[in-house]
Every structure is written in structure tokens, then in C-alpha cells.
Amino acid sequence: MTQKLTIIGGGLVGASLACALRPLDLDVTVLEETPLESGAQPSFDERTIALTYGSRKILEAIGIWDLIAPEAGDIKRIHVSNRGHAGFTRLDRNDIGTEALGYVVPTRAIGKALIDELHRSPKINFQCPSRAEQIHISPASNNVTTETTDGAVSSSLVVLADGGRSPATTMIGVNKKIKKYSESALVGIVGVDRNHNGTAFERFTEYGPLALLPLVNQGFALAWTLPEHDAQAMTALPTEEFLSLLQDSFGDRAGFFTACNQLTTYPLSQVEIESPVSNRCVAVGNAAHIVHPVAGQGFNLGLKDIAYLSEAIAKATLENADIGDTSFLQRYATTRRDQTRRVLRFTDGLLQLFANELPGLRVARNIGLNLIEIIPPAKRFLLRRTVGIAGPLPRLARGLPLQPQS
Ligand SMILES: Cc1cc2nc3c(=O)[nH]c(=O)nc-3n(C[C@H](O)[C@H](O)[C@H](O)COP(=O)(O)OP(=O)(O)OC[C@H]3O[C@@H](n4cnc5c(N)ncnc54)[C@H](O)[C@@H]3O)c2cc1C
Structure with missing residues (x-):
């Protein structure tokens, strides 16, 4: 019998999961709850985000990449430096042999591709606008009922992909650890007087880390972490x-800035949940973890969640097993919890290291950047992490279809 699955939230991660399944x-x-066309859509807004080469593989395997590729700017190399100091490192696609290290894509373009696919698929019931309001789990009947603004939906498994924006995780009894940063992210689009040639810049300035990500034609997407007050000002x-x-803050390495628009600020926090799995419910994407955008990892991490989860669900359906069964969900939880923790710790550590102006640390990070530059294995290790292809990977992350073809 065909089993039912409900996804709460059709943003970047929820809609990608539906396409993967x-x-x-x-x-x-x-x-x-919020249509793509609405200015209040929180997932598909004016931001332009960086996707790793590994994420491109996942989007390719789920049939979305070709739809967004025309709007994706290639990151061919990344220049990482410390403004006013000698330390720097360069990461280049040629050092690892991938077509690009990553891509820069407007979230609205990803949203359009995903939502068009949801509408097109006969197997997906896309209810929008529809808000999930309550979740009732009845263990005796192996069933979860989700009450929405326009009726109830029952299924064997509920995936929470609400970005942590609703009380859903609280409803299923999962504890959250929240760390609020005193900085905000200032994002926007900036023009320069020369071609970027696919170079991205990550520079640690006196105010905070500043990233310039090359857009598909000209110009950069700016992401600058600043004390909240400075960002607003x-x-x-x-x-x-x-x-x-x-x-003045960045210098002239990328050229001379000629224009800027769409400047917006976002508050920053780090959220970690105790376990992404509870009775017949599993949290993915920002519902399971929110990571500081300094390393551009949030959606990339969410895509890894869906690659692992959809593989686990594929295995269960192939074996005619219950997709809401706790034992297979727990295996998923253990794998993802460890990997997610590593990314959260790495990102937070990076922030501490580069935000701190103690003289010893300043010297240490300059030496660190130079060491990465001159030690090939250290650089390769960093590159594999940057492009998202380190360690054992699920099928979708290797660009393979979810189920082996017979
Ligand atoms: C400034 C900034 C820059 C970033 N840059 C990058 C980057 O370069 N690379 C990267 O990988 N990541 C980046 N991120 C992170 C990335 O945006 C998030 O990881 C991603 O949006 C998470 O997607 P999500 O679908 O899990 O959650 P969300 O994007 O929050 O989407 C949740 C969806 O659920 C819907 N929803 C909520 N509650 C309900 C409900 N009760 N019922 C129905 N629907 C509901 C919402 O309307 C929304 O559509 C950045 C984030 C910020 C803030």
C-alpha cells in the first residue's frame, strides 16, 4: 500500500525534499503557509546564497539543477584574507579538479524552480497557502494527524521543514539550544568597475567577516557580519x-565599488536541537539546525539532510517497511547529529578566531592562513570541505538516482 508523508514547510529544504522523493x-x-509570489515569503526572498559543488550534485540528482543553472554564478576560486595583515590563502577549482568550487544563486530562482516542479508532479499534493497548526501522534494506529488552516492531513511520517518558524518542534517535544549573536548579517548586491572572473572573496575586516560572492554576470552578492547597530546604521x-x-574596509582587491542595492539586515543565531527525530516526526534544514551564515553552510547542510533522509525512506519503501518506524529514523538521527555538530562547531570556532583581536590570535590566524597556502594536504582537506564532497556520501550527494536502476 502506498504510504503517506507530510512535509510542513515548502521553503528551500521542504520543497527540495518533496522533489527528491x-x-x-x-x-x-x-x-x-506563504506563496512564492508574496513579499513575505521568508525562504525565497531577496538573498543570494552560495551553494557548494556537492549541493549542485544533489540538485542535479533531484532534477532541479538545470532549471537554476542559468542564474548560477560559478565560484572558480576563493581568496581568503585578513584585512591589513599579510595572511591569506587561495582556494582554486584547479587544485581539486571540480568544474567550480560552488555557485551563487538567488533564492527566488531556486524557489521558482522548486515550486514549479511541485505543481507539475502528480504525486505531490502542494497545499499553499496552508499553515500547519497542530500535530497529533497516535502510536496505536501508526499515524500522525496534522491540523492545518484548511483541514487535517494524516500520514505515517511528518517531516518538519518549517525553518523553526512555527512551534512544531515544541509540539513534538524536542528541546532546542539557542545562541543569539550580537551581530547581524548585512546583505545586498554590489557593483564593481571590473570583471570578477569567478573569484569570491572572504575577508576578515575590522568590523567583521565580509564575503563577496560573484554573480552570474557582473557584480557581487555582499554578506557582511557586523555588530547589529553598525549593520542598521x-x-x-x-x-x-x-x-x-x-x-575602506575591504580594500581594492576586487576593484572599485560603483553601486549597491537591496541592502537588508538579518538577525543571527545558532540553533541546535537535541535530536532531529521524535515519534513519527523528523526535523530537517533550519528546523533542525540554524548555522551562522559566515561559512555559507545553512542550505548546504539542509540539502545533506534530505540526501540522507530520502535514501533512508527509499530503503524503507523498497523493503515495504513502515517509513515512520523509529529504528530507521534513529539511524538517520545519529548520522546527521554528528555531522551537523561538526559544522556548527567549525563555524562558531571560525567566528571566535576571526572576531578576536587579541595580538596572539591575530598572529596565529595569519600564520594559519599562510600554512594552508603552502601545505598542499591542508589545502586539499579544506577544499574538500568547502566543496562539500568530504567523507562518505549518500547516493544523491554523489549525483546518483535515489534507487539503483535495475
Ligand atoms: C543572511 C543569510 C545568508 C545566508 N547565506 C547562505 C549561503 O550562502 N549558503 C547556504 O547554504 N545557506 C545560507 N543561508 C541559510 C539558508 O537561508 C537557510 O539554511 C535556509 O533558508 C533553510 O531553509 P529551510 O527550508 O529549512 O527553512 P526556511 O527557509 O525558514 O523555510 C521554512 C518554510 O516553512 C514555511 N512555514 C513555516 N511555518 C509553517 C507552518 N506552520 N505551516 C506551513 N508552512 C510553514 C515558511 O513559510 C517557509 O517557506 C543564509 C541565511 C541568511 C539569514
């Missing part, structure tokens, strides 16, 4: 003043 014999319902500056401040 299309080849399986499953009835999938996606509940999304910068959005209020006249364009000329902002560009001059940006130039």
Missing part, C-alpha cells in the same frame, strides 16, 4: 557614503 511510491503532501547611509565605507 518523487521517484518513490509515496503520497507526499507539502504544507506551505549602514542601511541608512546614502549610497556614496556606504560605498566609500565598504571600500
